Amino acid sequence: MNREWAEMNKTIQLQIKKKDTFSLGIDTLIKLRKLLMENIMKFNTELSLDDFSAMPYVNAKGYHNKTIAYSLWHIFRIEDIVAHSLIADDEQIFFKGDYQKRINSPIITTANELVAEQIRDFSKELCIEELYNYIDDVDKSTTKILKKLTYSDSKTKMIDDKRQKLEKLNVVSRDDNAYWLIDYWCKKDVKGLIQMPFSRHWIMHIEACLKIRDKQLSIK
Numbered sequence: 001m002n003r004e005w006a007e008m009n010k011t012i013q014l015q016i017k018k019k020d021t022f023s024l025g026i027d028t029l030i031k032l033r034k035l036l037m038e039n040i041m042k043f044n045t046e047l048s049l050d051d052f053s054a055m056p057y058v059n060a061k062g063y064h065n066k067t068i069a070y071s072l073w074h075i076f077r078i079e080d081i082v083a084h085s086l087i088a089d090d091e092q093i094f095f096k097g098d099y100q101k102r103i104n105s106p107i108i109t110t111a112n113e114l115v116a117e118q119i120r121d122f123s124k125e126l127c128i129e130e131l132y133n134y135i136d137d138v139d140k141s142t143t144k145i146l147k148k149l150t151y152s153d154s155k156t157k158m159i160d161d162k163r164q165k166l167e168k169l170n171v172v173s174r175d176d177n178a179y180w181l182i183d184y185w186c187k188k189d190v191k192g193l194i195q196m197p198f199s200r201h202w203i204m205h206i207e208a209c210l211k212i213r214d215k216q217l218s219i220k
Contacts (some may be wrong), residue, residue, distance in 0.1 A: 001147075001203060001207065002203070003213070004058065005035065005036070005203050006033075006203075008028060008031070008032040009032065009200055009203060011025075012025050012029050012032065012195075013031070013195060016029075016191055016194060016195075017191075018151075019151040022149055022150070022151040023151075024153065026146050026147065029194065031141070031146075033139070033198070033199070033202065034213070036203065036206050038201065039209075039210065040206065040209075041132075043209065043213060044132055044214065046217065047068070047213060047216065047217075049128060051207070051212075051213070051216045052067065052068045052069040052123060052126075052128055053068075053069055053117065053120055053124045054067060054068075054212065055067055055120050055212075056212060056215040056216065056219075057068045057211070057215070058120075059087075062205055063207075063208035064118050064208040064212055067120060068115070068123075068212055068213065069123035069126050071209050072131060072135060072209070073103075073105070073126065073203045074110055074205065075130060075205050076134060076135050076138045076139075076200065077110045077171070078110050078197050079110070079138055079139075079142055079197050079198065079201075080092045080093050080094050080138045080141075081110070081166070081171050081172075082185060082193050082197045082198075083138070083142045083145050083198075084145075084185075085162070085165055085169065085195065086158060086166075086185060087145060087149075087190055088145050089139050089162075092169075092171070093134065093137045093141055094108065094134070094171075097134070097137060100131075102133070103127050103130045104126060104128055104130070105122075105125065106122065106125060107122070108170065108171055109170070109171055109173045109178065110171070110172060110178060112173065112175070112177050112178035112181065113173035113178045115177070115178050117195060125153055149190065149194075151184065154189065154191040155189055155191065156190045157188075158185065158186040158187070158188065158189070162186060163182060166182050166185075166186075167182065172202065177206065
């Protein structure tokens with residue numbers, strides 16, 4: 001893991017645990033996300049459309065065996081679901097902005113259920129320009145939600161109503177590779193959700209994207 005990102009992530013985990021440093025933790029998280037977003041934005045200027053659906057490590061073990069387009073979709077669908085359906089308890093950006101149609105996506109889920117060539121085929125269908133518009137909208141909306149959170153909010157646990165809401169929305173596939181997410185999220189409090197989808201999850205997938213990017217640029 002990138003040393004700077006890892007250290008910032010470690011600092012966030014420590015800061016949000018305590019009432020006196022919770023707001024500092026949110027500030028650190030937002031700074032980390034800005035650094036990570038810079039890398040996400042560079043993909044759109046450095047890479048071709050074909051690069052976004054390339055799978056140079058298709059047989060590897062790890063997140064880099066997917067595509068950049070898939071990874072970006074996956075990061076921000078999860079964030080949108082968690083930020084809006086679980087924390088803010090309002091409408092997801094995806095639905096509010098009619099992004100399924102705009103991105104030309106055949107699915108509304110996190111895409112965990114897709115494997116191998118399904119990932120490549122899915123990636124090729126996406127409108128990358130609109131995917132980036134979605135990324136920007138989700139990032140901005142999450143930042144607003146984070147800035148409003150208090151230490152007391154961070155202790156809020158997910159209730160059965162939230163689980164039922166997710167199930168009704170069908171935003172998580174019932175495939176075994178995906179459905180575990182609902183249990184995972186609903187066992188956490190808000191602090192736990194901040195610690196994964198909003199920070200570490202980004203790092204894991206962006207580092208995988210950087211590996212794919214470097215491979216694609218090396219063969220040009």
